[in-house]
Amino acid sequence: MNLAQFLTIFISAVFIYNVILSRFLGLCSFVAISKETKPALAMSMAVMFVTTMSSMITWFIYRFLLIPFDLTYLRTISFILVIATFVQFVEMVIRKISPPLYRSFGIYLPLITVNCAVLGVAVLNVDMFFVSSKAVAGSFYYSAFQGICVGLGYTLAMLLMSGIRERLDFCDVPKALKDFPLSFIIASIMSLAFMGFNGFRF
Amino acid sequence: MKKLAQEFLKGIIRENPTFVLVLGLCPTLAVSVSVINGIGMGIAATFVLLGSNIIIALIKNYIPQRIRIPCYIVVIATFVTIAEMTMKAFSPALDRALGIYVPLIVVNCVVLGRAEAYASKNSVANSFFDGLGMGIGFTLALILISALREFLGAGTLLGHPLIKGFEPAFVLGMPSGALLVIGLLLGFFNLLKKRKA
Amino acid sequence: MNKLIVSVSPHLHNKESISKIMWMVILSLIPAGAAGIYIFGIDALWVIILAVVSALATEALIQGFTKKKITIFNGSALLTGLLLGFNLPPKVPFWLPIVGSCFAIAIGKMIFGGLGQNIFNPALVGRVFLLASWPKYMTTFIQPMAAWGGYDAITYATPLALLKEGKLTEKIPYLDLFLGNRGGCIGEVCIVALLAGAIFLFIRGYLSWHIPITYILTTGIFTYVFGPKGLFTGDWLFHILSGGLILGAFFMATDYVTTPLTRKGQIIFGFGCGVLTAVIRLWGGYPEGVSYAILMMNAATPIIDRYTKTRIYGTR
Numbered sequence: 001m002n003l004a005q006f007l008t009i010f011i012s013a014v015f016i017y018n019v020i021l022s023r024f025l026g027l028c029s030f031v032a033i034s035k036e037t038k039p040a041l042a043m044s045m046a047v048m049f050v051t052t053m054s055s056m057i058t059w060f061i062y063r064f065l066l067i068p069f070d071l072t073y074l075r076t077i078s079f080i081l082v083i084a085t086f087v088q089f090v091e092m093v094i095r096k097i098s099p100p101l102y103r104s105f106g107i108y109l110p111l112i113t114v115n116c117a118v119l120g121v122a123v124l125n126v127d128m129f130f131v132s133s134k135a136v137a138g139s140f141y142y143s144a145f146q147g148i149c150v151g152l153g154y155t156l157a158m159l160l161m162s163g164i165r166e167r168l169d170f171c172d173v174p175k176a177l178k179d180f181p182l183s184f185i186i187a188s189i190m191s192l193a194f195m196g197f198n199g200f201r202f
Numbered sequence: 203m204k205k206l207a208q209e210f211l212k213g214i215i216r217e218n219p220t221f222v223l224v225l226g227l228c229p230t231l232a233v234s235v236s237v238i239n240g241i242g243m244g245i246a247a248t249f250v251l252l253g254s255n256i257i258i259a260l261i262k263n264y265i266p267q268r269i270r271i272p273c274y275i276v277v278i279a280t281f282v283t284i285a286e287m288t289m290k291a292f293s294p295a296l297d298r299a300l301g302i303y304v305p306l307i308v309v310n311c312v313v314l315g316r317a318e319a320y321a322s323k324n325s326v327a328n329s330f331f332d333g334l335g336m337g338i339g340f341t342l343a344l345i346l347i348s349a350l351r352e353f354l355g356a357g358t359l360l361g362h363p364l365i366k367g368f369e370p371a372f373v374l375g376m377p378s379g380a381l382l383v384i385g386l387l388l389g390f391f392n393l394l395k396k397r398k399a
Numbered sequence: 400m401n402k403l404i405v406s407v408s409p410h411l412h413n414k415e416s417i418s419k420i421m422w423m424v425i426l427s428l429i430p431a432g433a434a435g436i437y438i439f440g441i442d443a444l445w446v447i448i449l450a451v452v453s454a455l456a457t458e459a460l461i462q463g464f465t466k467k468k469i470t471i472f473n474g475s476a477l478l479t480g481l482l483l484g485f486n487l488p489p490k491v492p493f494w495l496p497i498v499g500s501c502f503a504i505a506i507g508k509m510i511f512g513g514l515g516q517n518i519f520n521p522a523l524v525g526r527v528f529l530l531a532s533w534p535k536y537m538t539t540f541i542q543p544m545a546a547w548g549g550y551d552a553i554t555y556a557t558p559l560a561l562l563k564e565g566k567l568t569e570k571i572p573y574l575d576l577f578l579g580n581r582g583g584c585i586g587e588v589c590i591v592a593l594l595a596g597a598i599f600l601f602i603r604g605y606l607s608w609h610i611p612i613t614y615i616l617t618t619g620i621f622t623y624v625f626g627p628k629g630l631f632t633g634d635w636l637f638h639i640l641s642g643g644l645i646l647g648a649f650f651m652a653t654d655y656v657t658t659p660l661t662r663k664g665q666i667i668f669g670f671g672c673g674v675l676t677a678v679i680r681l682w683g684g685y686p687e688g689v690s691y692a693i694l695m696m697n698a699a700t701p702i703i704d705r706y707t708k709t710r711i712y713g714t715r
């Protein structure tokens with residue numbers, strides 16, 4: 001377990017292979033919720049919480065259930081079930097603790113289940129930190145940290161995009177390009193800008 | 203019979219999942235670097251869509267309302283796992299090329315979306331044709347996008363170089379280029395829609 | 400939704416002053432352009448001409464097609480084309496500046512609704528698009544002053560490229576860097592000409608010091624602190640005089656439309672650009688980071704504006 005690996009995970013997940021701008025995971029929610037900053041931030045916090053926790057839970061499941069019983073082909077089903085259950089659990093907790101917060105999330109809270117970023121980072125962790133069905137040293141911490149960083153990358157992209165889109169409300173964008181098309185083109189330019197971090201080495 | 207044909211055709215143009223419903227974009231953008239990959243993903247997704255639509259239409263009356271989404275996901279995940287394993291066995295190169303986007307078909311908004319919006323409320327026959335139409339519409343969209351990206355970004359189509367001396371714009375093979383192409387295509391189709399109206 | 404924008408000054412009062420600013424900036428860039436052509440030969444002149452004409456043509460065509468007023472004479476498209484040309488190597492295929500300018504105007508400016516509404520600096524959008532699409536052409540530079548010596552220009556690496564590859568065996572004289580006797584893009588190499596233009600704009604009141612000085616200072620300090628042989632051993636003067644930093648800091652990071660409105664925001668902007676540029680130069684895969692840094696901070700500008708808004712008079 002070394003510091004350079006953590007640094008690499010951070011730079012990769014947040015900048016170089018940004019979950020939205022480079023891996024395209026979470027695009028649906030990105031384009032749908034990035035219209036205003038407040039909901040965008042709230043969604044990002046929720047997503048970051050879910051990606052972090054599910055990274056940890058799926059690690060345990062993979063390490064202590066799927067590998068020993070030679071059931072690794074069941075990872076897709078088991079991971080998504082874990083995520084769906086966990087999001088349901090989070091939903092119940094939020095509803096109990098803060099009904100206004102629950103109402104403000106609306107339909108988007110259950111939609112985190114199908115946010116590609118969540119399942120994506122779980123599968124990514126397995127691909128990156130398990131070599132031929134054996135856990136790399138420190139893989140739990142790497143997986144958990146990657147979960148956090150993917151959440152951070154999601155938050156960064158959402159924050160920038162919501163600021164831009166709020167600004168664009170005052171501009172006369174060509175009608176055919178309003179909303180979706182323009183959002184994608186803006187994401188394209190942001191993706192170009194983020195390419196500056198390619199080839200990072202400490 | 204006419205109704206079945208209608209259910210089939212709507213997925214191709216009028217309610218095309220990619221350009222009209224704007225669903226399932228994650229794999230579309232990631233995979234559309236080359237036409238071969240696009241076709242591969244399209245076939246895998248269509249298979250899953252067909253399977254899940256049929257099964258869900260069959261058991262729709264037995265699923266409790268409150269846990270219907272997790273139930274759909276289990277059904278879909280089963281078909282995805284079958285597709286995954288088949289691909290790994292018969293075409294490991296394609297499996298490697300598509301990477302994490304194969305398991306991600308589980309959370310592909312097109313599949314789950316059709317299950318929730320259609321298969322849970324319609325007959326097996328209708329759901330079959332809906333799934334087929336949507337799957338083919340999805341595949342056609344993938345082919346269009348990847349043809350553009352492969353030709354303009356690498357100068358080839360299906361792996362064959364086309365015009366001598368053509369200098370491709372590499373950016374189109376990158377995420378930025380994918381987002382640009384989808385943005386411009388969506389804008390173009392919006393324009394067509396407005397002209398028609 | 401409330402469409403009344405309440406913002407801090409500077410407010411531009413009439414259309415004329417937009418034009419005037421554009422033409423003043425174009426005027427201030429002439430020394431750097433002339434120097435670039437002098438150093439790299441007639442090819443450089445062609446690149447600039449192609450970039451400028453394409454920019455004007457693209458804007459005119461799009462505005463004509465969409466039945467909007469044709470505004471190519473307010474200098475804005477010309478400035479974009481000029482800056483894009485300045486950011487290109489002197490010996491590129493003829494179609495490269497054309498494609499770049501078209502992209503810069505169409506995608507960097509027009510899709511946002513035209514002048515004053517773009518989020519990103521259009522010239523940089525064009526440049527980064529070209530860099531990603533045709534890296535070979537965009538990173539092939541030629542020897543300076545070759546035509547004057549009577550020989551064909553050979554391929555020549557830029558100082559920053561040499562540094563990135565670890566091939567900077569002997570120190571390049573600062574005077575060479577300052578005058579432009581080095582490989583690089585047409586408009587970035589002659590520091591003295593660029594500074595002359597910047598000082599002109601500053602004296603006339605068209606340029607404020609906040610962004611450029613913060614930007615350059617931050618990059619200098621950062622590269623000094625994180626030196627190659629340990630802390631505080633960096634060659635900050637080399638970094639300030641190399642690459643596109645001076646061109647970027649004075650002429651592209653200062654574009655009114657794509658940078659924050661308040662002084663505090665501008666300083667944050669300059670600081671962010673400085674850090675990002677230094678980080679990419681020191682540890683990234685590319686030798687130069689100015690274009691990427693400015694574009695990233697352009698993206699952050701709306702958020703910066705949001706959080707550095709001044710109080711509305713009378714409220715808490």
